[in-house]
Amino acid sequence: MKYSYQREEILKVVKASSGHISALEVYDEVKKTIPNISLGTVYRNLNSLVEHNYITKINMPSGSDIFDYTLGKHSHTHCIKCNEIFDLSSELNEEIKALVETNMNFVITKPVVFEGICHKCRDKKEG
Amino acid sequence: MKYSYQREEILKVVKASSGHISALEVYDEVKKTIPNISLGTVYRNLNSLVEHNYITKINMPSGSDIFDYTLGKHSHTHCIKCNEIFDLSSELNEEIKALVETNMNFVITKPVVFEGICHKCRDKKEG
DNA sequence: TATTGAAGTAGTAATGATTACTACTTAGAG
DNA sequence: CTCTAAGTAGTAATCATTACTACTTCAATA
Numbered sequence: 001m002k003y004s005y006q007r008e009e010i011l012k013v014v015k016a017s018s019g020h021i022s023a024l025e026v027y028d029e030v031k032k033t034i035p036n037i038s039l040g041t042v043y044r045n046l047n048s049l050v051e052h053n054y055i056t057k058i059n060m061p062s063g064s065d066i067f068d069y070t071l072g073k074h075s076h077t078h079c080i081k082c083n084e085i086f087d088l089s090s091e092l093n094e095e096i097k098a099l100v101e102t103n104m105n106f107v108i109t110k111p112v113v114f115e116g117i118c119h120k121c122r123d124k125k126e127g
Numbered sequence: 128m129k130y131s132y133q134r135e136e137i138l139k140v141v142k143a144s145s146g147h148i149s150a151l152e153v154y155d156e157v158k159k160t161i162p163n164i165s166l167g168t169v170y171r172n173l174n175s176l177v178e179h180n181y182i183t184k185i186n187m188p189s190g191s192d193i194f195d196y197t198l199g200k201h202s203h204t205h206c207i208k209c210n211e212i213f214d215l216s217s218e219l220n221e222e223i224k225a226l227v228e229t230n231m232n233f234v235i236t237k238p239v240v241f242e243g244i245c246h247k248c249r250d251k252k253e254g
Numbered sequence: 255t256a257t258t259g260a261a262g263t264a265g266t267a268a269t270g271a272t273t274a275c276t277a278c279t280t281a282g283a284g
Numbered sequence: 285c286t287c288t289a290a291g292t293a294g295t296a297a298t299c300a301t302t303a304c305t306a307c308t309t310c311a312a313t314a
Binding site: 059060061077079080086088089092096099100103104106107109110112113114115116117118119122 | 204230237
């Protein structure tokens, strides 16, 4: 991979984010330092960073994909109220994987996104 | 809901499918009996059938949504080799739900799609 | 049974996320 | 320095889906 200032800034932004950021959010953020950067450049570089294992792409069931700086494949939960994304521990991930494998005879190869309500939002409603 | 011939034929096609069919596939199939049906009509009716709980919509992580005639909310596995979709038993579904709830303090509210390799495709490769 | 209006339809345009294309630019090996 | 493969900006295209518009039809009621 040839060095590019654009890619460097894109990676910086993904790192600086809490770990979960969309292509458009990266674009808006990088524009602050490189005002004329192209959205295509952001997508191309995010995807090549994924290919080279610098970051991970998460396919959200609804809405746009998000990019994750946390190393290692892991699944997520996505709160449909506050829109926050949380990481599953690798232990929990393995436990679910094993359950599906033994019960369904099916090998999960990609991280999953569980959609629902996080504890903060549930407490808000009940409180 | 006012009766419509188009909606009736659309529901027939979803029923007749093995349970998992995309909007475009429904469109192609219904065109055989209603050649000038509009794709918009297919989408609108599929969505209103979902709203009235005749069928279920499954948000696929990648690619187009699919519609499911099987009653009752349930999660799925999706084989990325043969593209087949399998239903999770409600027991397995509840087990996973409980796991995520106790470990993450997160309530799953939507069915999930696990992506990976089904036993048929795995056997093919290993055999 | 004729009237009527809300719900439905076909066809087309628009949207949102993403990728592809094109002519220009730049990193960095030789 | 030179040269070329890789990268870039900007724009057009794609794919899945929804919105819009003028026309049609179901079905309640006069």
